[in-house]
Amino acid sequence: MSDKKKILVQLDTDAQASVFDRVVAVDAGVDFLFTHHGVKPDQAQALIHGAIFTRGPKELKHTAIFIGGSDVLEGEAVLAAVRRSLLPQYGLSVSVMLDSNGSNTTAAAAVRAASKHMDLGQVKALVLGGTGPVGQRVARLLARQGAHVRVGSRSLERAQAVCAEIRAKLPDAKVEAVSTASSSDGPKALEGRDVAIAAGAAGAMLLPAKLRATTKSLHLMIDLNAVPPAGIEGIEVTDKAVTRDGIICYGAIGVGDTKMKIHKAAIAMLFEKNNQILDAEEVYDLALRLP
Numbered sequence: 001m002s003d004k005k006k007i008l009v010q011l012d013t014d015a016q017a018s019v020f021d022r023v024v025a026v027d028a029g030v031d032f033l034f035t036h037h038g039v040k041p042d043q044a045q046a047l048i049h050g051a052i053f054t055r056g057p058k059e060l061k062h063t064a065i066f067i068g069g070s071d072v073l074e075g076e077a078v079l080a081a082v083r084r085s086l087l088p089q090y091g092l093s094v095s096v097m098l099d100s101n102g103s104n105t106t107a108a109a110a111v112r113a114a115s116k117h118m119d120l121g122q123v124k125a126l127v128l129g130g131t132g133p134v135g136q137r138v139a140r141l142l143a144r145q146g147a148h149v150r151v152g153s154r155s156l157e158r159a160q161a162v163c164a165e166i167r168a169k170l171p172d173a174k175v176e177a178v179s180t181a182s183s184s185d186g187p188k189a190l191e192g193r194d195v196a197i198a199a200g201a202a203g204a205m206l207l208p209a210k211l212r213a214t215t216k217s218l219h220l221m222i223d224l225n226a227v228p229p230a231g232i233e234g235i236e237v238t239d240k241a242v243t244r245d246g247i248i249c250y251g252a253i254g255v256g257d258t259k260m261k262i263h264k265a266a267i268a269m270l271f272e273k274n275n276q277i278l279d280a281e282e283v284y285d286l287a288l289r290l291p
């Protein structure tokens with residue numbers, strides 16, 4: 001038995017590191033949290049060398065890295081730099097988790113909720129607010145399961161960029177960019193969709209009831225916004241598989257409970273081995289294993 005303390009090195013890309021991520025780290029059983037803010041990719045090597053050259057390979061599973069911050073693309077760039085700095089050929093590696101803005105843990109919770117009701121391989125989904133950190137990950141996880149995914153944005157170009165990113169990772173992904181800029185765009189984006197997931201900014205209403213009435217195909221709706229007004233009109237934040245007008249509904253708190261469990265379980269998992277990289281897919285696979 002090693003008596004080494006569990007150290008989590010938090011690399012946050014924002015000027016001010018996330019308090020949320022720090023609280024969860026403590027609640028997940030971390031002994032020491034080393035927080036670095038405003039982290040840029042070119043600073044990763046020195047930080048990682050500090051982590052991997054201090055403890056022996058057998059003890060490195062007691063040190064892990066958490067990458068956060070509000071911008072998932074910046075987080076991905078830091079993750080890439082962290083990976084380049086590890087030396088797994090000598091056993092000098094530490095496990096790493098990326099969860100910028102809670103994107104991976106929240107998306108995993110939302111997609112897990114959807115998987116309880118539908119065969120995701122057959123799903124036709126619309127992800128509203130699909131360009132944010134959470135929406136991008138929701139779209140990617142659904143596409144990985146074989147769903148047909150429309151990525152909605154007020155800017156078609158931004159939605160197209162997200163689809164291109166997903167295709168770069170998953171060449172067979174069935175993703176389509178749609179504009180939600182004008183009121184006439186809504187019915188087209190929603191047409192034929194059986195799942196709608198709203199991952200818009202806090203307090204932004206993306207799917208009004210009037211628009212929902214333009215389609216009969218919806219079977220499941222998930223709203224991730226907890227700040228009034230709801231992202232999907234008619235959903236209550238506490239909804240958890242509540243049926244409204246024949247549609248299964250989840251609200252932000254209904255999903256948030258699972259998100260917290262996934263987040264804590266993922267942090268705990270970092271300390272099991274020293275060679276894991278937890279991005280959206282790994283976090284989702286973990287989510288499916290949780291009770």
Ligand SMILES: NC(=O)c1ccc[n+]([C@@H]2O[C@H](COP(=O)([O-])OP(=O)(O)OC[C@H]3O[C@@H](n4cnc5c(N)ncnc54)[C@H](OP(=O)(O)O)[C@@H]3O)[C@@H](O)[C@H]2O)c1
Pocket residue numbers: 101102103106129130131132133134135152153154155158159198199200201202203204205206224225226251252253255256257259
């Ligand atoms: N339930 C949970 O456990 C949990 C955990 C984490 C986050 N969240 C929530 O999940 C949601 C998504 O998080 P995020 O960090 O990805 O959000 P975000 O980056 O703040 O916003 C997501 C997208 O919403 C769109 N948007 C922004 N302002 C808007 C407006 N006024 N009207 C319409 N659309 C607007 C933008 O897309 P375009 O500009 O491309 O249209 C943006 O990319 C947030 O509501 C967040 O609070 C929930």
